[in-house]
Amino acid sequence: MNVKEYKKRSGRPPLAEITNEIKLSFPSLSANESFARAAVAAFISQLDPTPTELADIKCVLSEAVTNCIVHAYRDCIGDVKITVRLRADRSVCIEVKDNGVGIENVEEARQPLFTTGAAEERSGMGFTVIESFCDKVKIKSRLGRGTSVTMTKRLSSKPKAGAHT
Amino acid sequence: MIKNTCDILCELCADCLVITVSGEIDHHGAVYMRQMADEAIRSYSPERLVLDMSGVSFMDSSGLGFIMGRFALMRELGGATLVRDPAPCVERVLKLTGFDKRVKIVKNHKTEKEHERQRI
Numbered sequence: 001m002n003v004k005e006y007k008k009r010s011g012r013p014p015l016a017e018i019t020n021e022i023k024l025s026f027p028s029l030s031a032n033e034s035f036a037r038a039a040v041a042a043f044i045s046q047l048d049p050t051p052t053e054l055a056d057i058k059c060v061l062s063e064a065v066t067n068c069i070v071h072a073y074r075d076c077i078g079d080v081k082i083t084v085r086l087r088a089d090r091s092v093c094i095e096v097k098d099n100g101v102g103i104e105n106v107e108e109a110r111q112p113l114f115t116t117g118a119a120e121e122r123s124g125m126g127f128t129v130i131e132s133f134c135d136k137v138k139i140k141s142r143l144g145r146g147t148s149v150t151m152t153k154r155l156s157s158k159p160k161a162g163a164h165t
Numbered sequence: 166m167i168k169n170t171c172d173i174l175c176e177l178c179a180d181c182l183v184i185t186v187s188g189e190i191d192h193h194g195a196v197y198m199r200q201m202a203d204e205a206i207r208s209y210s211p212e213r214l215v216l217d218m219s220g221v222s223f224m225d226s227s228g229l230g231f232i233m234g235r236f237a238l239m240r241e242l243g244g245a246t247l248v249r250d251p252a253p254c255v256e257r258v259l260k261l262t263g264f265d266k267r268v269k270i271v272k273n274h275k276t277e278k279e280h281e282r283q284r285i
Binding site: 030033052058066070112121124128133 | 189224257
């Protein structure tokens, strides 16, 4: 199936051409943090990222998934849903969504060192790490309904064949 | 029990406790690491704590929490903490969050040792 057909079938807005997409869903168990990182890293390797870019993406994904496990589903187990889109302009768009408790004040949560999990030794740097490793971060949250974090990172232009970066 | 993606090794040499962390440090593994490290720190109450992070292949902000938590515990017990040979992924997170200014970082520990050996 080519890109045109894909767009027609999925009915997606023609923002930038989406070249590939995966969806993952798993229960909010902490053992799945490393699974999510490995799965998304394997998918993104299609764009041939540099080792640093790959490490950055694994890091921000880990932060977002940990937020779902630690905060959104604080006292229960729920579904963590991840959508990864690769675009023709070599940008990677990762959406991490939950149906958990939601964030009361998103601006406050984005502040460095802000944490509600001091007892569990959270550093309060999760969103700070996400913001410094990504080009664009969008956080949507509704109390009692859930949160979605959309992170976009544009990869450097493709290295020449055979070149090692 | 699901296996951990990280490993921790505690060694005591003189008044210094060396904790070597390797593998992937995330929220899942940090719980276990914290328990192991604090047990060792409390039972030896060393003057210095060295966190060797040369073998770490991945770290997110849970690792920052781990470092700062041990730092706080050592300060409570009247000791100093330093991070030894942080792997590139550790260094990047420490730098971007400004934590490299809060903890002492020592580099090239291993190469120094090798040099010494060569001299002898």
